[in-house]
Amino acid sequence: MNEPSEGPAWVKARRRRSIAIAIALGAFVIIVFIVTILRMRGHVADIGF
Amino acid sequence: MTETTVPVAAPARWQDYVELLKPRVMSLVVFTALTGLACARTPMNPLLAAIAILCIAVGAGAAGALNMGFDSDIDAMMRRTRHRPVPSGRVQRSDALALGVVLSLFSVGLMALATNLVAAGLLAFTIFFYAVVYTLWLKRSTPQNIVIGGLAGALPPVIGWAAASGTTPLNAWLLCAIIFLWTPPHFWALSLYVKDDYAAAGVPMLPVVKGAAATRRAILYYSVALVALAQAPAATGLGGASYLAVASAGGVIFLVLAGRLARSNAGDEAGGAQGLYQVKGPKEARDLFAFSIAYLFLLFAALLAERFIGLAPLLK
Numbered sequence: 049m050n051e052p053s054e055g056p057a058w059v060k061a062r063r064r065r066s067i068a069i070a071i072a073l074g075a076f077v078i079i080v081f082i083v084t085i086l087r088m089r090g091h092v093a094d095i096g097f
Numbered sequence: 098m099t100e101t102t103v104p105v106a107a108p109a110r111w112q113d114y115v116e117l118l119k120p121r122v123m124s125l126v127v128f129t130a131l132t133g134l135a136c137a138r139t140p141m142n143p144l145l146a147a148i149a150i151l152c153i154a155v156g157a158g159a160a161g162a163l164n165m166g167f168d169s170d171i172d173a174m175m176r177r178t179r180h181r182p183v184p185s186g187r188v189q190r191s192d193a194l195a196l197g198v199v200l201s202l203f204s205v206g207l208m209a210l211a212t213n214l215v216a217a218g219l220l221a222f223t224i225f226f227y228a229v230v231y232t233l234w235l236k237r238s239t240p241q242n243i244v245i246g247g248l249a250g251a252l253p254p255v256i257g258w259a260a261a262s263g264t265t266p267l268n269a270w271l272l273c274a275i276i277f278l279w280t281p282p283h284f285w286a287l288s289l290y291v292k293d294d295y296a297a298a299g300v301p302m303l304p305v306v307k308g309a310a311a312t313r314r315a316i317l318y319y320s321v322a323l324v325a326l327a328q329a330p331a332a333t334g335l336g337g338a339s340y341l342a343v344a345s346a347g348g349v350i351f352l353v354l355a356g357r358l359a360r361s362n363a364g365d366e367a368g369g370a371q372g373l374y375q376v377k378g379p380k381e382a383r384d385l386f387a388f389s390i391a392y393l394f395l396l397f398a399a400l401l402a403e404r405f406i407g408l409a410p411l412l413k
Contacts, residue, residue: 061108068111076203079148083211086142 109192113182116201118158125393126157126253132397133254133272135404136335137261139144148211149260153253156204156220163197163228166190168236174298177291186306197228206262217323223252237299240306247280248273254397255393268335271326272397278323279393282316282355286386289313289364290379308373309364320355324348327396340399346393354385 100102130153134146165183173184182188201224201297209217231246249275258269285303288295291311292304327344330336363379
C-alpha cells in the first residue's frame with residue numbers, strides 16, 4: 049500500500065476528515081435517539097404514507 | 098487482486114468520498130425503494146419512512162464504496178472508470194473499503210432499529226450480494242455476471258416494501274422482477290460500446306465472450322420479457338390505467354429500439370469509447386441505453402404518482 053506523504057495539506061485534510069466523521073457520528077446518535085422515541089411512542093404520528 | 102493505487106500529491110477532497118458512494122446509482126435506488134415503500138399502502142410514521150429510505154441510500158452507497166475498493170484493479174484499466182477516486186490515487190483502497198464496511202453496519206443497524214428485521218436483513222443481503230457475490234465473483238467469472246448480479250439492484254423496492262409493512266408480497270417481488278429483467282438490456286447496451294475496455298480489463302462481459310451479435314439478440318429477448326412483465330402490475334392490482342399507458346407506450350418504444358439494435362452491427366467494430374456520450378459509435382446501443390433509464394424511471398414514477406394522487410388500481 050502506498051501511503052500518502054505527510055505534508056501540511058495532508059494534515060489539514062485529515063483534520064477536515066476527522067471533523068466530518070465527528071459530525072456524522074453526532075448525526076447518527078441524534079437519529080438513533082429520534083427513532084427510539086418514535087418507536088416508544090407507538091407511532092403516535094401515524095398519518096399514512 | 099493487484100494493487101493499483103499510486104501515490105499522489107493532493108489529499109482527497111470530500112467530493113471524492115461522495116463519488117465513492119456512486120450517487121447516480123444511489124438516486125435510482127432511492128427512487129425505486131420509495132416506490133416500493135409507497136406501494137405497500139401501509140400507514141407509517143413519515144419520519145421513520147424517511148429514515149428507512151436514508152438507510153437504503155446509505156446502504157447502496159456502502160455497496161458502491163466496497164465495489165470501488167474491490168474493483169480498483171479493473172477500474173484502473175478501463176477508460177470509463179480510471180478517473181474514479183481509488184484508481185486515480187485520490188483515495189486509498191483501504192479507506193474506500195473501510196468506508197463501505199462502516200456505512201454497511203450503520204445502515205443495516207439503523208434499519209433494524211427504525212423498521213423491522215425483514216427490511217434490515219434484506220438490506221444486508223443486498224449489500225453482501227453486490228459487494229461480494231457480484232463484484233468479487235460473478236463480474237470476474239461469467240458473462241452472466243450482470244444477469245445474476247442484477248438482483249442486487251432489483252431488491253430496493255422489496256426492501257422499501259418490507260420497511261413499511263414487514264412483509265414481502267408478490268407485488269413487491271414483481272417490482273423486483275421488472276428491474277431484474279431491465280438490467281441485462283440496459284448494461285449490455287452499454288457494454289456494446291465499451292466492450293474494448295472490458296476486454297482490456299479481462300472482464301467477461303457478454304460481448305467480449307460471446308460476441309456482439311449474440312449480445313444484440315440477448316438484449317432483444319430480455320427486452321421482450323421485460324416489456325411483457327412490465328404490463329403485469331396492471332393485472333395484479335399494483336398499477337392503474339396511467340401505469341398501463343406508460344408501460345405499454347414505453348414498451349413499444351423499448352421494443353422498437355431493441356429491434357433496431359438487433360438488426361444493426363453495433364459492437365462489431367473496435368470502438369474508441371471514452372465516455373458514455375462522447376463517442377460516435379453505435380448509436381443504436383446508446384439510444385437503447387438512454388431510453389432504458391427513462392423507461393424504468395417512468396414505470397416507477399407512474400406507480401408513485403398513482404399512489405400519491407390516489408388513483409385506484411385497475412384491479413383490487
